[in-house]
Amino acid sequence: MRVLGIETSCDETGIAIYDTEAGLLAHCLYSQIKLHADYGGVVPELASRDHVRKILPLIEDALQAAKLTAKDIDGIAVTRGPGLVGALLVGLSVAKSLSLAWNVPMIGVHHMEGHLLAPMLEAKQPEFPFVALLVSGGHSMLVNVKAIGDYEVLGESIDDAAGEAFDKTAKLLGLDYPGGPLLAKLAEQGEAGHYQFPRPMTDRPGMDFSFSGLKTFAANTIRAADNSQQTQANIAFAFQEAVVDTLIIKCKRALKHTQGKRLVIAGGVSANIYLRAQMKRLMASMGGEVYYPDLAFCTDNGAMIAYAGAQRLLAGETTSADCRAMPRWPLDTLAAIEL
Structure with missing residues (x-):
């Protein structure tokens, strides 16, 4: 067909x-x-x-x-x-x-x-069941995928999605639209240890996401900081690290909840290189595998x-x-x- x-x-x-x-x-x-x-x-x-x-x-x-x-x-x-x-x-x-x-x-x-289902377009496809992390400009969602159409939503964004938070924080940093990829690029020049951003909703049980508070924290940090390129890079690094750490913590909870060993990550934010590296490390530590669609x-x-x-x-x-x-x-x- x-x-x-x-x-x-x-x-x-x-x-x-x-x-x-x-x-x-x-x-x-x-x-x-x-x-x-x-x-x-x-x-x-x-x-x-x-x-x-x-x-x-x-x-x-x-x-x-x-x-x-x-x-x-x-x-x-x-x-x-x-x-x-x-x-x-x-x-x-x-x-x-x-x-x-x-x-x-x-x-x-x-x-x-x-x-x-986008990773199914690849030569190496995940077998059912698996946990899917869907991260885009409009959605952040964890889903227990048992088969096509058999979906259990484990957690989702209750305000700003991860991609939306990336874009809004990038705008606060003066980056062009769409800012998410540009913020990730700027973060590559940043250094760890200069700023400590919160990991929202990780101090309570559950798998829902909330990134609006993190965006507000970023806005206050940017307002109080100098406007140098390195400072902006350090803020971008800390922000990206906080978002990725939050996603990792929630994914780990979802995998333990479902006793799964396969994780699919899809949506626009799944192209983020830092996210991919950290998720690969997570799944290696859990003896599992992570799957992505092609960048295209x-x-x-x-x-x-x-x-x-x-x-x-x-x-x-x-x-x-x-x-x-x-x-x-x-x-x-x-x-x-x-x-």
């Missing part, structure tokens, strides 16, 4: 074609970073309009890259939520139209399920949507043409599937 994947949940237009026998055939991505940079964050109306401009040309590019035509597509997978409602509607509208025009089934995919599939992309959708289409699941976008959509409401 060849599935066209469409991702338009926020500020990236992702298109891909996945073959359930041959694997990923094509992957095209357009980022709106330059469009939103002047505003210091995503402007929903501008994001929606840009998706309208880019989505059809990218679909044509993907078909051409895969050396296929519309007649070769067996199904369409599209992000239904969560995300910005206007952006979601663009992808859904196109998916519904193509589904009718090409006479193929459509499946609405949960954006976070796409991230969760850490941020929002069509490949993860095509893969997740393909699994559900293979199981006989489809979404009707009158479905609505779901800007808020709890992950643990999804149905489990058997392949």
Whole structure:
């Protein structure tokens, strides 16, 4: 089965074609970073309009890259939520139209399920069950994954997600948008021992996350410090260390709770080099393994949507043409599937 994947949940237009026998055939991505940079964050109306401009040309590019035509597509997978409602509607509208025009089934995919299953695009795939840490700009979540669709949310962010805290702290440091990757780069020049940031919600039981207080602590620290490059690097180092330490502590709790030995880390923040190094060290100490998607599939992309959708289409699941976008959509409401 060849599935066209469409991702338009926020500020990236992702298109891909996945073959359930041959694997990923094509992957095209357009980022709106330059469009939103002047505003210091995503402007929903501008994001929606840009998706309208880019989505059809990218679909044509993907078909051409895969050396296929519309007649070769067996199904369409599209992000239904969560995300910005206007952006979601663009992808859904196109998916519904193509589904009718090409006479193929459509499946609405949960954006976070796409991230969760993104490591399945790699040659070395994790076996079920595993614990997944989903860390992106909008979500921080720990999930006990027993099978596709069989998800138990162990903990999630109650305010700012990890990626959001990275971006907001980067902005406080005067870094350009999007600031998370730039903060991580600046932290490479920082030195340990100059600042001690709190590890939020680690002094109490549970696996929920809260990074708004850490962001406030960073703001106060930045305000009181001098503006030298080294001082900024030291603050970036301490902030990143605090976020990663917090994620490690929560992951360790989740693995002990589930008695698991496999950890999947996905979402935009999973590209962070320091996070990857520390998680590798954690899993080595616990006699387990950690899995990531390729760097190209850490941020929002069509490949993860095509893969997740393909699994559900293979199981006989489809979404009707009158479905609505779901800007808020709890992950643990999804149905489990058997392949």
